[in-house]
Amino acid sequence: MLELHSILAPLDLTKLFSKPQPLEVELGCGDASFLVEYARQHTDINFIGVERLLGRLQKLDKKGRRLGLENIRGVRIESAYFLQYLLPPQTATSVHIYFPDPWPKKKHRRHRLINEAFPALVRRVLVPAGMVFLRTDDADYFQQITEVFRGADYFMKTATPVALAAITTDFEQDFNAQGIPTLRAAYKLL
Numbered sequence: 001m002l003e004l005h006s007i008l009a010p011l012d013l014t015k016l017f018s019k020p021q022p023l024e025v026e027l028g029c030g031d032a033s034f035l036v037e038y039a040r041q042h043t044d045i046n047f048i049g050v051e052r053l054l055g056r057l058q059k060l061d062k063k064g065r066r067l068g069l070e071n072i073r074g075v076r077i078e079s080a081y082f083l084q085y086l087l088p089p090q091t092a093t094s095v096h097i098y099f100p101d102p103w104p105k106k107k108h109r110r111h112r113l114i115n116e117a118f119p120a121l122v123r124r125v126l127v128p129a130g131m132v133f134l135r136t137d138d139a140d141y142f143q144q145i146t147e148v149f150r151g152a153d154y155f156m157k158t159a160t161p162v163a164l165a166a167i168t169t170d171f172e173q174d175f176n177a178q179g180i181p182t183l184r185a186a187y188k189l190l
């Protein structure tokens, strides 16, 4: 797990990983079932998992160590703050957001991570032609996601690669086991 010495200074990515490689980020990675498996399959990519709950990040750490992965780090911080202040601009080739908290009550929707401000936040950290991959079980949130990205003309809707969709997250496995399907969206920075 990454210990932040300052939450005011941007991360020095050269000190974070043993190898300089392309970087992908997962926001709200939970206990990192997806990220650990994805990092295991792609040792030529560096990964940062962002999560606000310590217990879940400790699981990321434990799983990563058990597999001897050098290419995965966890950061305990709020996702929007991470995008705005900590990740240096144009450093991520992909950002993954899977099953973000849906905040189903109407009066709580302002807490949703994917809101009107999100496309600009994520654009800041993406390299040219960088990708955003999203999944949710919540039809209303999915509609919000679709509308928010439709309003950002610097993103183009695209498809989620089959091999990526095949790596499921912890929450996804639970939802799918209950017969609740995964709604997926993918966007490419123009």
Ligand SMILES: C[S@@+](CC[C@H](N)C(=O)[O-])C[C@H]1O[C@@H](n2cnc3c(N)ncnc32)[C@H](O)[C@@H]1O
Residues within 6 Å of the ligand: 027, 028, 029, 030, 031, 050, 051, 052, 053, 056, 077, 078, 079, 080, 097, 098, 099, 100, 101, 113, 169, 170, 171, 172
């Ligand atoms: C519904 S869970 C999904 C976890 C994982 N992505 C999965 O699909 O199994 C949402 C996760 O995002 C984390 N989270 C929610 N809002 C966050 C935020 N603003 N910043 C960082 N983590 C957040 C929660 O603590 C939780 O672990």
